[in-house]
Amino acid sequence: MEKRVTFDHRLLPYLLLTPQLVVTIVFFFWPAAQALYQSLLLPDPFGLSSRFVWLSNFEYLFNDRYYLEAFTTTAVFTFFVTLVSMSMALLFAVLADQVIKGASTYKTLLIWPYAVAPAVAGVMWLFMFQPSIGVLAFYMKAVGVPWNPVLDGTHAMTLVILAAAWKQISYNFLFFLAGLQAIPKSLIEAAAIDGAGKWHRFRTIVFPLLSPTTFFLLVVNVVYAFFETFGIIHTMTAGGPGRSTTILVYKVYSDGFVGQDLGSSAAQSVILMLVVGVLTIIQFRYIERRVHY
Amino acid sequence: MVEKRGVGTNMVHLVLITGIVIVCFPIYLTFVGSTLTHFEVIRPPMPLVPGPHFIENYTRALTSGVHVPVGRMLFNSLVMAMGIAVGKIAISILSAYAIVYFRFPFRMLAFWAIFMTLMLPVEVRIVPTYEVAASLGLLNTYSGLILPLIASATATFLFRQFFLTVPDELLEAARVDGAGPWRFFKDILLPLSVTNIAALFVILFIYGWNQFLWPLLITTKPEMNTIVMGLKQMMPTADDYGNWPVTMAAAMLAVLPPVAVVLFMQRLFVKGLVETEK
Amino acid sequence: MATISIRDIRKSYGNTEVIHGVSIDVADGEFIVIVGPSGCGKSTLLRMVAGLERITGGTIDIGGRVVNELEPRERDIAMVFQNYALYPHMSVFDNMAYGLKIAGQSKEEIRARVDKAAAMLQLEPYLDRKPRALSGGQRQRVAMGRALVRDPAVFLFDEPLSNLDAKLRVQMRLEIKQLQRSVGTTSLYVTHDQVEAMTLADRLVVMNGGIAEQIDTPMAVYERPATRFVAGFIGSPAMNMLEGTAKGSIFALEGGGRLTFGDAELAETERPVLLGVRPEHLKLAASDEAALELSVTAVETLGADTLAHGSLSGANGAGSALVARLPGSVKVTPGDTLPLAIDARSVHLFDAETGRRV
Numbered sequence: 001m002e003k004r005v006t007f008d009h010r011l012l013p014y015l016l017l018t019p020q021l022v023v024t025i026v027f028f029f030w031p032a033a034q035a036l037y038q039s040l041l042l043p044d045p046f047g048l049s050s051r052f053v054w055l056s057n058f059e060y061l062f063n064d065r066y067y068l069e070a071f072t073t074t075a076v077f078t079f080f081v082t083l084v085s086m087s088m089a090l091l092f093a094v095l096a097d098q099v100i101k102g103a104s105t106y107k108t109l110l111i112w113p114y115a116v117a118p119a120v121a122g123v124m125w126l127f128m129f130q131p132s133i134g135v136l137a138f139y140m141k142a143v144g145v146p147w148n149p150v151l152d153g154t155h156a157m158t159l160v161i162l163a164a165a166w167k168q169i170s171y172n173f174l175f176f177l178a179g180l181q182a183i184p185k186s187l188i189e190a191a192a193i194d195g196a197g198k199w200h201r202f203r204t205i206v207f208p209l210l211s212p213t214t215f216f217l218l219v220v221n222v223v224y225a226f227f228e229t230f231g232i233i234h235t236m237t238a239g240g241p242g243r244s245t246t247i248l249v250y251k252v253y254s255d256g257f258v259g260q261d262l263g264s265s266a267a268q269s270v271i272l273m274l275v276v277g278v279l280t281i282i283q284f285r286y287i288e289r290r291v292h293y
Numbered sequence: 294m295v296e297k298r299g300v301g302t303n304m305v306h307l308v309l310i311t312g313i314v315i316v317c318f319p320i321y322l323t324f325v326g327s328t329l330t331h332f333e334v335i336r337p338p339m340p341l342v343p344g345p346h347f348i349e350n351y352t353r354a355l356t357s358g359v360h361v362p363v364g365r366m367l368f369n370s371l372v373m374a375m376g377i378a379v380g381k382i383a384i385s386i387l388s389a390y391a392i393v394y395f396r397f398p399f400r401m402l403a404f405w406a407i408f409m410t411l412m413l414p415v416e417v418r419i420v421p422t423y424e425v426a427a428s429l430g431l432l433n434t435y436s437g438l439i440l441p442l443i444a445s446a447t448a449t450f451l452f453r454q455f456f457l458t459v460p461d462e463l464l465e466a467a468r469v470d471g472a473g474p475w476r477f478f479k480d481i482l483l484p485l486s487v488t489n490i491a492a493l494f495v496i497l498f499i500y501g502w503n504q505f506l507w508p509l510l511i512t513t514k515p516e517m518n519t520i521v522m523g524l525k526q527m528m529p530t531a532d533d534y535g536n537w538p539v540t541m542a543a544a545m546l547a548v549l550p551p552v553a554v555v556l557f558m559q560r561l562f563v564k565g566l567v568e569t570e571k
Numbered sequence: 572m573a574t575i576s577i578r579d580i581r582k583s584y585g586n587t588e589v590i591h592g593v594s595i596d597v598a599d600g601e602f603i604v605i606v607g608p609s610g611c612g613k614s615t616l617l618r619m620v621a622g623l624e625r626i627t628g629g630t631i632d633i634g635g636r637v638v639n640e641l642e643p644r645e646r647d648i649a650m651v652f653q654n655y656a657l658y659p660h661m662s663v664f665d666n667m668a669y670g671l672k673i674a675g676q677s678k679e680e681i682r683a684r685v686d687k688a689a690a691m692l693q694l695e696p697y698l699d700r701k702p703r704a705l706s707g708g709q710r711q712r713v714a715m716g717r718a719l720v721r722d723p724a725v726f727l728f729d730e731p732l733s734n735l736d737a738k739l740r741v742q743m744r745l746e747i748k749q750l751q752r753s754v755g756t757t758s759l760y761v762t763h764d765q766v767e768a769m770t771l772a773d774r775l776v777v778m779n780g781g782i783a784e785q786i787d788t789p790m791a792v793y794e795r796p797a798t799r800f801v802a803g804f805i806g807s808p809a810m811n812m813l814e815g816t817a818k819g820s821i822f823a824l825e826g827g828g829r830l831t832f833g834d835a836e837l838a839e840t841e842r843p844v845l846l847g848v849r850p851e852h853l854k855l856a857a858s859d860e861a862a863l864e865l866s867v868t869a870v871e872t873l874g875a876d877t878l879a880h881g882s883l884s885g886a887n888g889a890g891s892a893l894v895a896r897l898p899g900s901v902k903v904t905p906g907d908t909l910p911l912a913i914d915a916r917s918v919h920l921f922d923a924e925t926g927r928r929v
Contacts, residue, residue, distance in 0.1 A: 004461045005623055006396050007474045016391035017403050019384040020449065026429075027422060027441040028410045034421035092312050095305045102306075108556060109313045114566075115551035116320075117503035117521040123528060123544050124319040127326060133537065135322065138337040169316060174563060227414045231505035235525045249416045253506065256420035265420050272417040462656030465623050470670035470717075471644035480669070484660040 032273065038266035050263070057267040066243060067251070067268070074247040077161060078225035084165035086217060089172030094202065096173075097180040107177065114170040119231030125163035126236050149237070153244025156237045160245050163236060164229045171224075172217050179213035180206065219283050226275065248272060320548070326541035327351070334537040346538060354542040359527040359535055361515040363543045369438075370502055370519040371550070376439035377501030378494050381448045386486065389452035390478055394464070410446045416506055423510050437511045438519070442504065448493055451568055455489050456482070492565030495558050499551045520547040573634030573647070573724035573757055574599050575620070581628035582615055582781075590615055590781045592629065600755045602748075606768035607778035608804070614729055616778070617761045621727050622646050634724050644673075649718035650727040654734055655710045657702040657717075663689075664698040667716045688719040691750065708739045715750070726751070728760040732767060744770060765805050769793070777801045795919075799926035802847050802919055808878060808894045810847045814923060820915075822846055824891070828883065830862045832915045843923040850878065852917035853895035861910030865893055868905055875899050884908060 039057050041050040061067045096106045113121070128136045131148050140147045149155040183206060191201045230249050233239060239246035239254060246254070252272065256265030326334055327350055328343040354363040391397075392404050415422060422441055431437030459482070467477045508519040518526070524543055529535030555562050575597040582590040590612045597603050605613045618624040620631055622643035630637050638646045649670075657666050664685055671681045689695045692712040702710055711731065718726055731747070732740045748771055751758050762768055768775055769789045777785045777792060777800075785797035796802035802810045815824040822830040825843065853865075866884035870877060879895045895911055897903065920929040 003393060003457070003464070005464055005468070006394055007477075009395060009474060010397070012474055013391040013395035013397045013400070016387040016395075020388040020407055020444075021403065023384060023440060023444040024407055024410055024446075027425065027444040028413070028418075029406075031418045031421035031425050032413075034424065035418055038421065088312070092309065095309050095312075098305055099309065106309050106313065108559065110316060111559070111562075112552050112555050113316060113320075115499050115503075115555040116548050117505060117551075119503075119505040119521050120524060120544055120547050121319070123524055123540070124323050126528075127537075127541065127544075128319060128322055133335050133337055133339070135338050135341070166316070166319065171566070174566060178563075178567060227416050230416050231503075231521070234505070234509075235528070252417070253419060257423075257510070262420065269418050269420065273413060276413050276417060460654065460656065462652045462654055463658065465621075465643075466650070466652060466656035466658070466717075467669075468623065468643045469621060469648065469650045470721075471673040472669075476673060481658055481660075 035266045035269040035273070038262055039270045041266075042263050053263075057263045058271075061264060061267055061271070066246075069243060070246050070248050070251045073157075073243075073245065074226065077157065077164075077229075077245070077247055078222055080161045081164045081168065081225040081229070082218065082221040084161065085168040086172050086214075086221060088165070089169045090176050090214075092169070093173050093176035093180055094206075096177060110173050111170040113167055114174075116167060117231060118164070118167060118229055119235050121163050121167045122160075122232040122235030125159065125166070129159055151241055153241055156241055156245050160229070160232055160236055164225060164232050167232075168221060168224055172221070175213055175217055176210070179210050183209050216283075219279060223276075223279055227272075320545075323541050323544050327538055327545050329538050331536050331538055334541075350538045350542040351546070353536075354539045354546065358523075358543065359539065361518060361523065363520065363523075363546055365516055366518050366520040366523040366543075367546060367550075369435075369517060370521065370547075372435050373438045373504065373508070373519055374498045374501035374550075376435065377442050377504075378497035380439055380443040381445065381497050382490055382493055384443060385446075385448035386452050386483075386490070389449050389456055390482065392449075393453055393456040394474070394477075407446045407449050410444055415442060419506060419510070426511060431511065433512055433514050433517045438504075438508055438517075439501075441511075442501065442507060448497070451489065451493060452486070454568075455486060459485060488561075488564070489568070491558075492561045492568060494565075495554055495562045496565040498554055502551050574632075575634075575725060575757060575759070576632040577616075577620070577629070578632070579629040580616065580619060580626060580631060582612070582619060582624065583627045588627075588781065590619075590627075593778070593781075593783045594629075595776055595783065595786060597757055597759070600757055602751050602758045602760065602771060602773045603776060604760045604762060604768040604772035604774075605776040605778055606762055606765060606804075609763055611778040612781040613761045613763075613776075613778045617727055617729055617759055620725075620759060621648055621650050647724040648727055649721045649723040649725075650729065651714045651718050651731045653730045655702070655714040657710060657713055659702055662699050662701060663694060663705070663713050663716075666702065666713055667720050670717065670721050684720045684722070685716075688716045691719065691753075692716050707735050708743060711735060711739075711743055712746075715747070719750075719754070722756075724757065726756050726758040726760075728758065728762075730762055731760075732762070733764070740767075747771065765807065769805070775805075777804060779804070795928070796847075797928050799845055799847070799921040802921065806849055808850050808896070810849050810919070811853075811893050812921075813846045813848075813883075813891055813893075814843060815846060816841070816843055817846070817920060824883075830913070832862060832913065832918075844929055845921040845923050845926075847919040847921060848913055848917060850894040850896035852914055853893075853897075853911045854914070855897060855901065856910055856912035858910045860912050862913045863893075863911055865895060865909045865911055867903055867907045867909060870903050870905060872899070877901055877903055879903050879907075879909060881909075 040052060040054060042053040042057065092110055096103055096110070099106060116124070126134070128134050129147075129149065131137050131150055137147050147155060149159045187205055187209070188201060191205050196204065226247070227249050229247070230253065233245055233247060233250050237245040239250050248268065249272065252265055252268045255261045255268065325341060325343050326339065328345070328347045329339060330344070330346055333339055333344065356362050356364065358366070388407060392400060426432065426437050426441055431440065463481060464477060467481055472480065503521055504519070505521050508522045512518055520543065524540065524547055527535065527540045527543055529537055529540065575595070577593060577595040579592045579594055580590060581588060581592055593616060595603065605616060607613045615624055619626050622638065622641060626639050630639055632638065633646055633648070658669065661669065667685045667688060668681045671684060685698070689698055692715060694709070694712055694716055697705060697709060702713065705713065714731065732743055735743060744767060760771060772789050774787060775785070775789050775792050776783050779800045785792055785801045792801060792805055796805065799812070803812070813822070813824060815822050820832040822832070824830065864884050865879060865881045867879050867881040869880040871880070877897045877899055879897055881893060883891045883893060895909065903909065921927065922929055
C-alpha cells in the first residue's frame with residue numbers, strides 16, 4: 001500500500017528519519033556488527049589481543065556439552081511455559097466468553113499480571129516457594145511433597161516454568177478472548193441449529209476458527225520464553241542449580257559478563273539473532289496470510 | 294440463544310473464580326508479606342492474613358530501603374519509562390511520517406533498516422550493546438538507560454500502518470487549503486493519531502518500567518538503580534538476612550505504577566497490545 | 572474569477588501515457604463538466620489542474636498564469652472531493668476556516684467569511700459540530716463551504732455527488748448550479764453521470780481513453796455527437812447503432828436487408844458506416860411508411876414512456892438489437908412486431924473505422 005499523493009521535499013524526509021536512524025545504527029547495527037565480528041575472534045587469555053579464528057567459536061560451541069544442554073533446557077522450558085500459559089488462558093477465555101454477568105470484572109482481574117515485570121514475578125514466586133521461608137513450600141513439605149528448588153534441578157525448572165507461565169497468562173487470555181469474540185455469532189447459532197452440542201461446537205467450529213490466534217500466540221510465547229524470561233531466571237535461580245535452568249539467553253549473559261568469554265558470547269548472540277530472524281519470518285508469513293484471509 | 298442454564302453456569306463462575314484466585318495469589322501473598330515483621334516471615338509458616346506493620350514497612354522502604362531508598366529507584370524507573378515511551382513515540386512518528394508521506398531516494402532502504410530491528414530484543418545483543426554504550430560514556434546515566442532501548446521498529450511500524458489508513462483526500466484537501474508538510478503533520482495527522490499515541494504510550498511505559506537486564510548492566514551506582522532491578526539486590530540471601538517485609542513492600546511499589554496503568558487505562562492498554570502485535 | 576486554458580496536456584505513469592493531449596479553454600465564470608466512463612482520465616485531468624498530479628506535458632494556465640510548477644495552494648483554487656475529505660477532528664467552522672487560517676487571515680475576517688458561506692449553505696446551526704455528527708447532504712455542504720470561503724479563482728469538483736442517495740443528488744445538483752450562478756466562479760466539474768453532466772454544464776467535455784472526444788454545449792453534444800463514443804455515452808437508453816453503407820435514401824445493412832428513408836437523402840458513403848438513431852427518434856408509423864420493423868422481445872414501462880427492446884425483422888434482415896422509446900400510452904407486449912419510421916434529420920452517421928461523424 002502506498003500513498004497516491006506525497007509531499008515533494010528534498011531535505012525534510014531525511015531530517016525526519018535522522019533521529020530514528022541514528023539510534024538504530026548506533027545501538028542496533030553497530031552492536032550487531034560487533035557481535036558478528038567478535039564471534040570470529042579469539043582473545044588471548046589475558047585479553048590483550050585477539051586472533052581471527054573464522055568459525056571456530058561456533059565449532060567449539062556445537063561441541064560444547066554445556067551449550068547443547070542449554071539448548072535442551074531452553075526447549076523444555078519454552079515448551080512447558082507455552083503449553084501451561086496457553087492452555088490456562090484458553091480455558092479462562094472460553095469461560096469468560098460465555099459469562100454474561102461480570103465478564104468485564106473477570107477480564108480486569110485476569111489481565112493485570114501483564115504489567116508485572118518478569119524479574120518482580122520471579123521475586124514474588126520465590127517468596128512463595130523458597131524452601132526456607134516460602135509459605136507454600138512449607139505446606140508442601142508438611143503434606144509430604146518433596147520440594148527443594150535450591151538443590152534439585154527439576155524442582156527449580158518447575159518453579160521458573162510456573163512463574164514464567166503465570167506472567168504470560170494475561171496476554172494469551174486477552175488475545176484468545178478477542179479471537180473468540182470475533183467469531184460471528186451466526187456460525188455458532190447455525191451449528192446449534194444443526195444440532196451440535198457445546199463441546200462439539202467448540203471442537204469443530206470455535207477451535208478451528210481460533211487457529212490463526214493460536215498460531216500467532218504460539219510464536220509470541222516462544223519468543224517470550226526464549227528472550228523475555230531473563231529476569232525470572234536471574235532472580236529465581238541464576239541459571240542453577242548446576243546449570244539446570246540456564247536457558248540460551250542466560251548463557252549469553254553469564255558467558256559474556258560473568259565468564260568474560262567474549263568470543264563465545266558473541267557467537268551465541270549471532271546464533272540467537274538467527275533464531276529471532278527465523279521467528280520473524282514465520283510471524284511475517286502469518287501476517288500475510290491473515291491479510292489475505 | 295436458548296440454552297439450559299443452572300449447574301453449568303455456576304461451574305463456569307466457579308472455575309473462573311478459582312483461576313482468578315490462582316492468578317492473584319502471588320500478589321496477595323506479597324502484600325501480606327509487606328505488612329509483617331521480618332521475624333514473622335522467616336519463621337514459616339508465615340500468616341496468611343495482613344499484619345499491622347504496613348505503614349512502618351512502606352515508610353522504611355521508601356526512605357531508606359536496603360542499599361538505596363526505594364523512592365529514589367522509583368524515580369529512576371519513572372524517568373526511564375517515560376523517556377523510553379516518549380522517545381520511542383517521538384522518533385517513530387517522525388520516521389513513519391517520512392516513510393509514508395514522502396518519496397525520496399533510499400526510502401525503502403531506510404524502511405528496511407528500521408524494520409529489521411522489529412523483533413530483535415536487547416537481550417540477544419547484550420554484550421556488544423553494552424560495549425557501545427560504555428564507549429559512549431553512557432554508564433550510570435539516564436541517557437544510557439533510555440537511548441539503547443528506543444531503537445525498535447514496533448512503534449514506527451504501528452504508525453506507518455495507521456498513516457496508511459488515513460484517507461488520501463485529507464492530505465489533498467489540506468494541500469489545497471495551503472498546508473505544507475509541517476502544518477499537515479501538526480494540524481491534521483497528529484490530532485488524528487492521539488488515540489494511537491496514547492495506546493502506544495501505555496504499552497511502552499510498561500515495557501520501559503519492566504526492563505531488567507539493561508539497567509542491571511548499565512547502572513553500577515546504587516543511586517542509578519531502577520526499582521525492578523534493585524529489587525533483586527534487596528532480596529535477602531542466605532548469608533545476609535536483609536529484610537523480607539521491606540523487600541515485599543518494594544515489590545508492591547514496583548508493580549503498582551504499571552498495574553495501575555493497565556487497570557485505569559484498560560481500553561487503551563488492550564488497543565495498544567492488539568495493535569503493536571499486528 | 573479567471574479563465575483556464577489547458578494546452579495539449581499529457582500525463583504518463585512510467586511509460587504508460589494515460590492522457591494523450593487534451594486542450595480546453597474555459598471562459599471566465601463558465602461551468603465546465605468533464606464527463607466520461609471510469610478510467611477515461613477525467614479525474615487525473617482535474618487533479619493536474621489542482622496541482623495534485625504532476626503534468627507530464629503541455630501547459631495549464633489559470634487567469635493568465637502558467638501554473639504547471641505551482642503547488643496547489645499557489646494556484647488560487649478550491650476543490651470539493653468525492654468523499655468530502657472533511658478533517659474529522661475539527662468542527663464545521665474549523666474545517667471551513669482552515670485554509671483561511673493558513674493564509675494568515677485575521678480572526679474577524681475568517682469569522683465574517685465563514686458566516687457568510689454558512690448562511691448561503693444553511694449551515695449556521697451546525698458550525699460547532701464535528702463532521703461525524705452531520706448527514707451526508709450536510710457534509711457535502713460543508714465541503715462546498717470550505718471551497719466557497721476561500722473565494723478562489725476556480726472551483727474544482729471531483730464527483731462530489733456520487734456518495735449521496737438519488738433524491739439528495741438531484742437536490743444538491745440544483746444547489747450547486749444556483750450557487751455557481753450566484754458567485755460566478757469559473758468551475759471544472761468531473762462526473763461519470765451523464766444526467767449530472769447535461770444539467771449542470773455550460774459546456775461539456777466528453778472524455779474517453781485519455782482524449783477529449785467532444786467539447787460543446789450539452790444540447791450540441793446531444794444533437795450532433797462528434798464521435799460514435801459520444802453518441803453512445805450521452806443519452807439513455809444509448810443510441811441505436813446499425814452497420815452498413817448509405818446510398819441516396821437507402822441504407823444497406825451489413826447483414827443483408829435495407830432501410831429506406833422515403834425521399835430524404837443520406838450522405839453518400841462508400842466505406843462502411845454506422846447509422847445511429849436515438850430511441851426517441853423512432854416513431855410508430857403506418858406499415859407502408861415504416862423504415863423498419865421491430866420484433867419486440869422485452870418491454871419496460873416507465874410511465875411517461877415505454878421502452879420497446881427487440882431486433883430488426885422482416886425485410887430489414889434480422890439480428891441487430893434495437894430500442895425504441897414510445898409514448899407511455901402505446902400498448903406493446905413482447906412478440907409484437909412494430910412498424911417504425913425514422914426521421915432522416917435525426918440520423919447520425921459515423922465512420923465505422925475511425926468512429927468520427929461523417
